[in-house]
Amino acid sequence: MKIGLIGVGTIGGFLAEKIKADSSLELSFVLDTDPEKVTGFSKEIVINSIDEMPTVDLVVEAASQQAVGQYAEAVLAKVNFLILSVGALSEQALEEKIVSLCKEHSTKFFIPSGAIAGIDMLKAMQSEVKSVELISRKNPKGFGREDAEPVVLFEGYAREACKKFPKNINISATASLNGIGFDKTKVKMISDPECSGNRHFLHVVHSFGEMQIDVKALPSKNPKTSSTAAYSAFDLIKKIQFGINLY
Numbered sequence: 001m002k003i004g005l006i007g008v009g010t011i012g013g014f015l016a017e018k019i020k021a022d023s024s025l026e027l028s029f030v031l032d033t034d035p036e037k038v039t040g041f042s043k044e045i046v047i048n049s050i051d052e053m054p055t056v057d058l059v060v061e062a063a064s065q066q067a068v069g070q071y072a073e074a075v076l077a078k079v080n081f082l083i084l085s086v087g088a089l090s091e092q093a094l095e096e097k098i099v100s101l102c103k104e105h106s107t108k109f110f111i112p113s114g115a116i117a118g119i120d121m122l123k124a125m126q127s128e129v130k131s132v133e134l135i136s137r138k139n140p141k142g143f144g145r146e147d148a149e150p151v152v153l154f155e156g157y158a159r160e161a162c163k164k165f166p167k168n169i170n171i172s173a174t175a176s177l178n179g180i181g182f183d184k185t186k187v188k189m190i191s192d193p194e195c196s197g198n199r200h201f202l203h204v205v206h207s208f209g210e211m212q213i214d215v216k217a218l219p220s221k222n223p224k225t226s227s228t229a230a231y232s233a234f235d236l237i238k239k240i241q242f243g244i245n246l247y
């Protein structure tokens with residue numbers, strides 16, 4: 001399967017290595033606005049604009065919320081799109097545009113569970129879900145802060161959280177899209193010096209019970225990004241390649 005990567009920072013760099021190490025996958029292009037990030041790749045696969053995109057089977061975005069809007073049309077007009085910066089879909093007009101592009105061009109967009117677990121059950125119970133609450137703790141470094149005590153940085157709903165913290169709370173978008181939406185999914189974000197990395201607590205109440213998921217993960221090279229998110233994205237690439245019932 002031929003794959004193109006938009007953004008080869010922390011997650012994209014990890015994915016590039018995994019793709020190169022897998023003989024059934026081919027890294028067909030990399031695109032990054034920072035020229036430093038693409039220096040380690042062979043010149044043949046570095047593109048400077050999405051207009052230069054070669055024929056691929058899947059494009060993976062691991063760049064930024066802004067990049068999702070910037071490239072969605074060019075990508076989805078031709079090929080399936082896996083999006084890491086899920087918070088971009090908190091912009092309702094962009095979510096609608098992506099859904100309509102997929103319908104128009106018979107393409108698909110994919111979102112990984114990323115740094116959170118339990119998304120499978122949330123999705124399965126979607127019509128029965130009564131409430132979803134996400135409490136995210138990160139070391140102050142993850143917010144570019146130096147707090148000595150826990151500080152609540154945000155309390156509200158996912159749509160606003162994704163706008164205010166575009167690099168930090170993509171999992172609230174993932175939970176929203178698989179659950180009860182951006183305007184009903186409660187989010188609390190805490191800068192916590194006792195947290196060595198990132199800790200995400202998801203509480204879902206549905207008609208037949210409830211689910212509590214508590215994920216602790218070390219940060220990646222990027223203190224805003226959980227190390228688990230990149231593994232989740234590669235797992236989804238393999239599921240797309242072989243079909244969801246691989247295991």
Ligand SMILES: NC(=O)c1ccc[n+]([C@@H]2O[C@H](COP(=O)([O-])OP(=O)(O)OC[C@H]3O[C@@H](n4cnc5c(N)ncnc54)[C@H](O)[C@@H]3O)[C@@H](O)[C@H]2O)c1
Nearest residue numbers: 007009010011032033034062063064067085114115225229
């Ligand atoms: N879904 C999840 O659970 C989850 C978890 C962690 C991170 N993320 C998101 O994934 C994305 C990547 O995270 P990261 O830690 O690898 O970030 P990073 O900052 O380490 O790397 C991002 C790379 O993308 C490049 N880039 C930014 N905007 C671009 C654009 N418009 N066009 C091309 N390249 C562009 C940057 O130059 C950089 O090299 C971020 O948006 C982050 O918020 C999602």
